[in-house]
Amino acid sequence: MTMNPLKLSKIIPALSIVTVIVFTGCQPKQDPQNNSATDATNKVDIPLIQAQVVAVKLPKQQVCLEDGCTNYDLQTVKTNQQWIDDYFINRMKKAEPNAFADLSDQQVKVPEGEPSLSESSTYVRFVGQNYNLATFAIHSYAYPAGAAHGMYHQEFVNFDLATKKHINVSELIKDGVEQELRDELYVANQNWLDEHNIKKDQLQVSDNYYYGVNGIVFVYPLYELASYAEGMSELNLPYYAAKEFIKAEYLPSLPKVPN
CATH class of the missing domain: 3.30.565.40 (Fervidobacterium nodosum Rt17-B1 like)
Known part of the structure; x- marks a missing residue:
């Protein structure tokens, strides 16, 4: 049986369209959230x-x-x-x-x-x-x-x-973790705090901080934790502990180390 060339020309484009639809449908769906994050980064x-x-x-x-x-x-x-x-x-x-x-x-x-x-x-x-x-x-x-x-x-x-x-500090830390952050800051600096007779319930998280070499450093005004002669006091929160309390977008890029 011989097919009419005119009919064949109509069938071939139709097959091409079906093929495109089939292959497109087989493509893995992308996560819209990942796309948004990638677009925002770019x-x-x-x-x-x-x-x-x-x-x-x-x-x-x-x-x-x-x-x-x-x-x-x-x-x-x-x-x-x-x-x-x-x-x-x-x-x-x-x-x-x-x-x-x-x-x-x-x-x-x-x-x-x-x-x-x-x-x-x-x-x-x-x-x-x-x-x-x-x-x-x-x-x-x-x-x-x-x-x-x-x-x-x-x-x-x-x-x-x-x-x-x-x-500021209120935006730096995660919601609802200020008390736990205070406790961790006390443990990380307990020797110095004990020497200055500062109990855990006396310590507050300072609103003054900077990114140090080994952790986030909280800075306290004159007289708050030590004498005038000792200057402004600094308490260090190590980065390995800071990850539990600080929002990810406000942590510096750090190397991955074994637990």
């Missing part, structure tokens, strides 16, 4: 931070008010990320409003004779970066006129470069 462009310390331009370096004068020394960072630069300048403006205020046209009654002179300084520096995690430090010093000594503080500021967000 779309995120993590910048390499470049930073230098620069002086902040102020109307006056010395500001005099009715209770005396204050010398200001403010230095910040200039980076390749404008949102980071803005963050630190806004922090300084909020902490030291008098330093940024133009008081030249205001009638300020300066004390007669030799006015008392206070000092206030703030320095910002770039500490380091681990992929999407960037750490900066704010060092501040204040000496009120007539005080026995000045007070200093160092705050570490950690950013998620992927989301352009400041990672």
Whole structure:
């Protein structure tokens, strides 16, 4: 039996379509969540931070008010990320409003004779970066006129470069694990805490931290855990323990080691 060439030409394209449908149906289905995660990773462009310390331009370096004068020394960072630069300048403006205020046209009654002179300084520096995690430090010093000594503080500021967000401790740790984290932090530093007569129920998780070589380091203000002479105290939470309490996206990339 001889088939009509016209009919054959109509059948061949139809067979091709069926073949495509069959093979397409045999392809393994992809997880939509995995696709979303992959797409998100590919779309995120993590910048390499470049930073230098620069002086902040102020109307006056010395500001005099009715209770005396204050010398200001403010230095910040200039980076390749404008949102980071803005963050630190806004922090300084909020902490030291008098330093940024133009008081030249205001009638300020300066004390007669030799006015008392206070000092206030703030320095910002770039500490380091681990992929999407960037750490900066704010060092501040204040000496009120007539005080026995000045007070200093160092705050570490950690950013998620992927989301352009400041990672505070409440966002760093998983939900509902703060008590267990406190207990683990106490165990990891028990010798030092015992030497300073600090019991477990007296210890709190600090809101000041940075990424250390061997773990996440929680930093405490002067006098909170030790004397002024000992400076700011630091408690280390090893990375092998931190994985139980810290959100995965806020842990630095670590080598895999046997249990």
